[in-house]
Amino acid sequence: MALLEVDDLTVTYGAIRGVSGISLTVEEGEVVALIGANGAGKTTTLRAISRLVPSRGSIRFAGRDLTRLRPHEVTALGVVHVPEGRGIFPRLTVMENLELATWTRRRDREGIRRDLRRVFDLFPRLEERRDQVANTLSGGEQQMLALGRALMTRGRLMLLDEPSMGLAPVLVKEIFSVIQEISASGTTILLVEQNAHFALKIARRGYVLETGSIVLSGPAGAVAANPRVKAAYLGA
Amino acid sequence: GCGKTGGGAGGGEVIKIGVSAPLTGNIAAIGQSTKNAVLMAEAEINEKGGIDIGGKKMKVQFVIEDDENKPESTANVFQKLINQDKVIAIIGSQSSSATNAGAPIANDAKVPAITPWATNPNVTKGKKYVFRAAFIDPFQGYVNAKFAYENLKARKAAVLYDVAQDYNKGLAEVFRDEFKKMGGEITAFETYTTGDKDFSAQLTKIKGTNPDVIFLPNYYSEVPLQIQQARKLGINAIFLGGDAWDSPKLLEIGGKDMEGTYFSNHYVATADVPKVKEFVTKYKQKYNEVPDAAAALTYDAAYIIFQALERAGSLDRDKLRDAMAATKGFEGVTGTISYGDTGDPVKPAVVLKIENGEFKYETTVNP
Amino acid sequence: MLIFIQQLMNALQLGGIYALIALGYTMVYGVLQLINFAHGDIFMVGAFIGLFLATYLKLPFVAVLLLTMALTAVVGVAVERVAYRPLRTAPRMSLIITALGVSLFLENFTRATVGAAPRDFPALVAGATWDLGGVTVGSVQVLIIGISVGLMLILRYVVRRTLLGKAMRAIADNREVIGLMGINPDAVIAATFAIGSGLAAAGGILVAQAYPVIEPYMGIVVGWKAFIAAVLGGIGLIDGAMLGGFILGFTEIFVAAYLPSTFRDGIAFAILIIVLLFRPTGLLGRPVSTKV
Amino acid sequence: MPLLEMDRVTMAFGGLRAVEDFTLRLEPGELVGLIGPNGAGKTTVFNVITGVYRPTAGRIRFQGQDIAGRPPADITRLGIARTFQNIRLFADMTVLENILVAYNFRVAYGFWRAIFRGPSFHAEERRLRDEAMELLRLVHLHDKAGYPAGSLPYGEQRRLEIARALATRPRLLLLDEPAAGMNPAEGQELMEFIRWVRSRFDLTILLIEHHMPIVMGVCERVLVLDFGRVIAEGKPAEIQNNPRVIEAYLGEEEAAG
Amino acid sequence: MAARWQSLFLWTLATALAVALHLLGRAGVLSGYTVQVLSLICINIILTASLNLVNGYLGEFAIGHAGFMAVGAYVAGVMTVKLDLPFWLAFVAAGLAAALAAWLVGIPAFTTFGDYLAIITLGFNMIIVNVITNIDAVGGPRGMAGLPKATNLLWVYGTVAATLIVLGNLVRSNYGRLWTAIRQNEIAATLMGARVKQLKLTAFVVAGLFAGLAGALWGHLIQYINPSSFTYIKSTEILVMLYLGGMGSLSGSVVGATLMTVLLESLRGLGVWRLVISPLILIVIMLRMPRGILGFRELSLGGLFRPRGVSRRAAA
Numbered sequence A: 001m002a003l004l005e006v007d008d009l010t011v012t013y014g015a016i017r018g019v020s021g022i023s024l025t026v027e028e029g030e031v032v033a034l035i036g037a038n039g040a041g042k043t044t045t046l047r048a049i050s051r052l053v054p055s056r057g058s059i060r061f062a063g064r065d066l067t068r069l070r071p072h073e074v075t076a077l078g079v080v081h082v083p084e085g086r087g088i089f090p091r092l093t094v095m096e097n098l099e100l101a102t103w104t105r106r107r108d109r110e111g112i113r114r115d116l117r118r119v120f121d122l123f124p125r126l127e128e129r130r131d132q133v134a135n136t137l138s139g140g141e142q143q144m145l146a147l148g149r150a151l152m153t154r155g156r157l158m159l160l161d162e163p164s165m166g167l168a169p170v171l172v173k174e175i176f177s178v179i180q181e182i183s184a185s186g187t188t189i190l191l192v193e194q195n196a197h198f199a200l201k202i203a204r205r206g207y208v209l210e211t212g213s214i215v216l217s218g219p220a221g222a223v224a225a226n227p228r229v230k231a232a233y234l235g236a
Numbered sequence B: 001g002c003g004k005t006g007g008g009a010g011g012g013e014v015i016k017i018g019v020s021a022p023l024t025g026n027i028a029a030i031g032q033s034t035k036n037a038v039l040m041a042e043a044e045i046n047e048k049g050g051i052d053i054g055g056k057k058m059k060v061q062f063v064i065e066d067d068e069n070k071p072e073s074t075a076n077v078f079q080k081l082i083n084q085d086k087v088i089a090i091i092g093s094q095s096s097s098a099t100n101a102g103a104p105i106a107n108d109a110k111v112p113a114i115t116p117w118a119t120n121p122n123v124t125k126g127k128k129y130v131f132r133a134a135f136i137d138p139f140q141g142y143v144n145a146k147f148a149y150e151n152l153k154a155r156k157a158a159v160l161y162d163v164a165q166d167y168n169k170g171l172a173e174v175f176r177d178e179f180k181k182m183g184g185e186i187t188a189f190e191t192y193t194t195g196d197k198d199f200s201a202q203l204t205k206i207k208g209t210n211p212d213v214i215f216l217p218n219y220y221s222e223v224p225l226q227i228q229q230a231r232k233l234g235i236n237a238i239f240l241g242g243d244a245w246d247s248p249k250l251l252e253i254g255g256k257d258m259e260g261t262y263f264s265n266h267y268v269a270t271a272d273v274p275k276v277k278e279f280v281t282k283y284k285q286k287y288n289e290v291p292d293a294a295a296a297l298t299y300d301a302a303y304i305i306f307q308a309l310e311r312a313g314s315l316d317r318d319k320l321r322d323a324m325a326a327t328k329g330f331e332g333v334t335g336t337i338s339y340g341d342t343g344d345p346v347k348p349a350v351v352l353k354i355e356n357g358e359f360k361y362e363t364t365v366n367p
Numbered sequence C: 001m002l003i004f005i006q007q008l009m010n011a012l013q014l015g016g017i018y019a020l021i022a023l024g025y026t027m028v029y030g031v032l033q034l035i036n037f038a039h040g041d042i043f044m045v046g047a048f049i050g051l052f053l054a055t056y057l058k059l060p061f062v063a064v065l066l067l068t069m070a071l072t073a074v075v076g077v078a079v080e081r082v083a084y085r086p087l088r089t090a091p092r093m094s095l096i097i098t099a100l101g102v103s104l105f106l107e108n109f110t111r112a113t114v115g116a117a118p119r120d121f122p123a124l125v126a127g128a129t130w131d132l133g134g135v136t137v138g139s140v141q142v143l144i145i146g147i148s149v150g151l152m153l154i155l156r157y158v159v160r161r162t163l164l165g166k167a168m169r170a171i172a173d174n175r176e177v178i179g180l181m182g183i184n185p186d187a188v189i190a191a192t193f194a195i196g197s198g199l200a201a202a203g204g205i206l207v208a209q210a211y212p213v214i215e216p217y218m219g220i221v222v223g224w225k226a227f228i229a230a231v232l233g234g235i236g237l238i239d240g241a242m243l244g245g246f247i248l249g250f251t252e253i254f255v256a257a258y259l260p261s262t263f264r265d266g267i268a269f270a271i272l273i274i275v276l277l278f279r280p281t282g283l284l285g286r287p288v289s290t291k292v
Numbered sequence D: 001m002p003l004l005e006m007d008r009v010t011m012a013f014g015g016l017r018a019v020e021d022f023t024l025r026l027e028p029g030e031l032v033g034l035i036g037p038n039g040a041g042k043t044t045v046f047n048v049i050t051g052v053y054r055p056t057a058g059r060i061r062f063q064g065q066d067i068a069g070r071p072p073a074d075i076t077r078l079g080i081a082r083t084f085q086n087i088r089l090f091a092d093m094t095v096l097e098n099i100l101v102a103y104n105f106r107v108a109y110g111f112w113r114a115i116f117r118g119p120s121f122h123a124e125e126r127r128l129r130d131e132a133m134e135l136l137r138l139v140h141l142h143d144k145a146g147y148p149a150g151s152l153p154y155g156e157q158r159r160l161e162i163a164r165a166l167a168t169r170p171r172l173l174l175l176d177e178p179a180a181g182m183n184p185a186e187g188q189e190l191m192e193f194i195r196w197v198r199s200r201f202d203l204t205i206l207l208i209e210h211h212m213p214i215v216m217g218v219c220e221r222v223l224v225l226d227f228g229r230v231i232a233e234g235k236p237a238e239i240q241n242n243p244r245v246i247e248a249y250l251g252e253e254e255a256a257g
Numbered sequence E: 001m002a003a004r005w006q007s008l009f010l011w012t013l014a015t016a017l018a019v020a021l022h023l024l025g026r027a028g029v030l031s032g033y034t035v036q037v038l039s040l041i042c043i044n045i046i047l048t049a050s051l052n053l054v055n056g057y058l059g060e061f062a063i064g065h066a067g068f069m070a071v072g073a074y075v076a077g078v079m080t081v082k083l084d085l086p087f088w089l090a091f092v093a094a095g096l097a098a099a100l101a102a103w104l105v106g107i108p109a110f111t112t113f114g115d116y117l118a119i120i121t122l123g124f125n126m127i128i129v130n131v132i133t134n135i136d137a138v139g140g141p142r143g144m145a146g147l148p149k150a151t152n153l154l155w156v157y158g159t160v161a162a163t164l165i166v167l168g169n170l171v172r173s174n175y176g177r178l179w180t181a182i183r184q185n186e187i188a189a190t191l192m193g194a195r196v197k198q199l200k201l202t203a204f205v206v207a208g209l210f211a212g213l214a215g216a217l218w219g220h221l222i223q224y225i226n227p228s229s230f231t232y233i234k235s236t237e238i239l240v241m242l243y244l245g246g247m248g249s250l251s252g253s254v255v256g257a258t259l260m261t262v263l264l265e266s267l268r269g270l271g272v273w274r275l276v277i278s279p280l281i282l283i284v285i286m287l288r289m290p291r292g293i294l295g296f297r298e299l300s301l302g303g304l305f306r307p308r309g310v311s312r313r314a315a316a
């Protein structure tokens, strides 16, 4: 049984369809890429999984039905969503941002301390700026904070929404290597990206979303080799 | 012009009298007393079979509306009472600011109106159909000044009053002018605004001027706070106030701090006058509290109308108005009331002293 | 000089009360960006709850204070649940108007049920006054200043240091993401209302000790003053509310003391406006430069 | 005469010098790229040019006039228009209305005629509408004229923002990351569009972008900012191989590819 | 143009109705009470619609509208009572004086925004009331009585029509577009070349002017003015009518003001419970229709709702 099973998912915003009837699965330990043009419905899919928007169809995580839950309950089960635009708390410090992510296990002081160490080892720059207010961080640092915060929640499945958006090329590379590291340490990842180039490089499988429907799926290499994908998303 | 349509009130069986009362809003407590008083008067007169109108006994029904103590709302209430309920006369409202908005409407519609307690001279001025049951501010201010100067032998007086209320301000100014005229000195003339609870700054200032008396022409809900705070600051002057002090609440809230203070009033609830005794006993029985000035004045206003109706012997509003204007020596709870050329009664004021937790008669001042 | 010191004491007492009530105002604002017009009425409800506890159950001061804070917190949370929570995603203004509705409802419901007559509030602490070389200080005064400052410090600690406090600050920035941290935003908001209402209730009891007359409309003026104090200091900021409360108290006392008191409100407002002209987001508010 | 001249411009926020000693000359008709790491100060440069911030030091001349510190509205009226890094459309207004707003300072009727609506009012409104529709047709948004701007897909919102900027009839157009959030194919399209806009409206363009293919494909000259200072300037090909730029911004692989 | 004929028809209808109502009132067919309530509805519409310009279209949060109403009421009152001038002159002067006051208030107020602006407008409201309370020449807290009964249905109806025409024309012009643009994104509006401060001030002054006219009508309807009628309590009443009807919608203002006034009048029979029930009704309406009854929509002739702006895409 897959860790995440999405079946026949439909989300509507009034008359507008966000996604219509998509199905996808993510196995334990995998990195799965979800790529697609602007407005294809990638963000919508992630938001439905973490219950930020209501939807029709079924969403199961580790065998449990998520559709009846509220976002904080989904998070408590181990689904960590790093939203589009990072969603850091601008007026809190770096440290406070990280601390908030430990709410669901606030008694586990020892574990929290160890995870904090891990985050700081992964992002030494965050440790340097632990007492800085988050909105004065640069874009790349903010993205690191968002990832670090997700690590503090210690989920089994991480939903990443365009972690490379608006970053300089050097930073894009840095972020992707971090994602690989996170995956290597055993966290399952569903990665939404415009930057199909990178996404398909680190993913095992990929889905292509177009105007709310999945038009292509398969092993990452195969998806990347598809001529349509090449033309539209890889700029070749 | 529909002065003659009064007879249509309620199909001839009941006489409808309108009441515009501040049931909610900043002086809602006075509205409550108003309502209590008219309901009591209504029950009394109807128990006796009603009012004798030209040989026919008719029952009375009060139509009570909330005017929130707001001018525009009072105007609406007056219009509604006159046009919709077709009342023969109106009691209300209580404050001058509300009544000032209602009175012209009643006057224009030629519906007799009597306000129990609006004391601003303007309210009745030039309005043939508008009366009041209370004496006016200039008289009461004079009474206080005279009492302070002559009876208390005070020479230095301070005043603390609510600048946003016409009643308070009116009394304060008359007191100041009269007291000076008599030869006294006003050492401080301090203000606050409605809703304030802290008067410490003003009182501290007053304390520095060392007055013999402090005049507090304010409502009974505020006066105890003012006196308590003054005592806490170590002020030893004699406190003096007006008819807005008259409520059992004054003693309840103020307790011992009220001892030895004086205020002018329309009547003494403890007086050995049958009329007063009867009223106070009945009211206590019915509502389980001692009537305040609002209740007493409203009760008198109701009876002024009852008697005038009986004398007019008709449901014609013009005749009723003439009968009201002709009121002479009406023995009310708040004293003997007679109208002269205006709608303002000629009536004496009394000064009460608070002693052993009771209002005690001190003296009477005639106009 | 003595008079000046006396006025200073007066100002401390009034300022402490304003600050305490402004705190509750600002907390709710900080979390929901809601100008909670009903806050002053929650304060009034607190005073009445205190009255019933004190007169019918004859409880001692500390018990009245704590129990009232708890019960009023329940009222605050209930109001939030019924009237504000359904409007989470609605425009801010509809929430403000609903708050106005709640305010009118609480006032007039109290008036209709317990009556309009002002009630006297029993003294729960021994009313001693001390004369310190010409300056009189009352036990109630000391109590008010002490409890206000104490509650403020506790609150400041909670908001700055505890996880709940951090969640409160964060929720104002992004309510959605709070859920993604595994935190139930509704619970945090409810907690905020509970604390804010509890503080209002404490204010109600203390005011009733210092000025022992309570009536259903007593919250209106106080509510507005607390709002003004909160804005003056920088709305949404704990320290701002304290500062704003004390400044408002000091202004009112000293204007009344040294200038013609007739113009006190006018002058107090003029000062407020001048402050805002120079610091358009309140004394402690950081200028919000929207990053372009 | 250069169209825009910035001379040793510095913009400090408290202790932070977001832009330092920035000097730039733009000749009419040029298309220049401005790149650099996040937080390098690129957007801040736009903000001082358009008057959103008053520079701490330095001179800015546009068509020979000193504009440093003048109100943004005046600067726009002089002929500088921009788009925003995070889209700032009037989201609930229609596409057409978004364009009409940009005509505001060219409207021929004043306050009283707006109230009394003579025939001239209606004529002017009709003229404005026609002009706006014409512009929308050019950018292929005319069939969306009645839609709320916020309901458009992202790419079209970007296009509308550029169209709205064009409606102020600028001489200089500043584009802040117009390709952000676009995939390579869309980026390609945008590149064509920018080229076309420049020649059609006879513009000078300054472009901030992180998508290297676009910058390299469309710009004639590129400036690289890091920590508020220009660290390199030159033709795209030169920049791509500049070791400082590779280190600070591009990273190894990109330079190679 | 169809739209123009439609509005012409509408205004003809409105005028006819006004004249008819007035004549009915004079003929005694409409009772004094009905006339009174109708007049108050109209005055409330003027207040609400004018505030809508600032709070609805421009998107600011001004909460001191009653202050300008007070200026109008007192200027007009002084002119008719103390100077014995004709009402129409007092009416015009009231509008101008309130506009001037709004200009003076607006200059400092618009250096800030949001809730700080709210406090400044409220502060000026209180200062205006405080000053009037201290001017003995106009009666101080005692107020000013004996204003001539100049306000009749013709006057209020005419003013409502004029208000709605003027405001309607403004919001459907370059000005309205700019106000809306400022509300939606002030920085973008500035960078479109809009002189934002000046535009905000214009809206504020226009709103003040009509509030002043409403004040003059109000004073000469009630025939008595008192500073305590114009405190923040009045200001919040106007706010409630505004947001109940809906922001950014003139027909919303008409609906909000009418509904609120009629509701409060019709509940009179409930006594003290009236003000318990009516806020409950308000809360329920706001919970059901959070944008107000007609928020950002106009009621048009065919009874159709014309939506202005679909729900905005959640900011990402």
Ligand SMILES: Nc1ncnc2c1ncn2[C@@H]1O[C@H](COP(=O)(O)OP(=O)(O)OP(=O)(O)O)[C@@H](O)[C@H]1O
Pocket (backbone or CB within 6 Å): A013, A016, A017, A018, A019, A036, A037, A038, A039, A040, A041, A042, A043, A044, A045, A084, A194, D151, D152, D153, D154, D181, E311, E312, E313, E314
């Ligand atoms: N809150 C909303 N209201 C209305 N429509 C929405 C909303 N959010 C998304 N949509 C619409 O749903 C569709 C899918 O949007 P979504 O944000 O999921 O796309 P995406 O693939 O994440 O695009 P992007 O690359 O721009 O992030 C789009 O047509 C979008 O306009």
Ligand SMILES: Nc1ncnc2c1ncn2[C@@H]1O[C@H](COP(=O)(O)OP(=O)(O)OP(=O)(O)O)[C@@H](O)[C@H]1O
Pocket (backbone or CB within 6 Å): A135, A136, A137, A138, A139, A166, C289, C290, C291, D013, D016, D018, D036, D037, D038, D039, D040, D041, D042, D043, D044, D045, D085
């Ligand atoms: N209003 C402001 N107040 C304080 N600091 C600011 C302000 N505006 C910008 N900064 C700071 O100035 C620096 C430069 O910011 P700027 O937005 O110009 O960067 P950028 O080069 O556009 O970056 P990006 O590529 O991420 O958009 C950053 O450190 C930023 O935090």
Ligand SMILES: CC(C)C[C@H](N)C(=O)O
Pocket (backbone or CB within 6 Å): B027, B030, B094, B095, B096, B097, B117, B118, B119, B120, B166, B167, B244
């Ligand atoms: C209720 C009263 C005390 C009213 C007061 N006498 C007045 O004229 O306003």
Ligand SMILES: [Mg+2]
Pocket (backbone or CB within 6 Å): A042, A043, A044, A084
């Ligand atoms: Mg997305």
Ligand SMILES: [Mg+2]
Pocket (backbone or CB within 6 Å): D042, D043, D044, D085
């Ligand atoms: Mg930038």
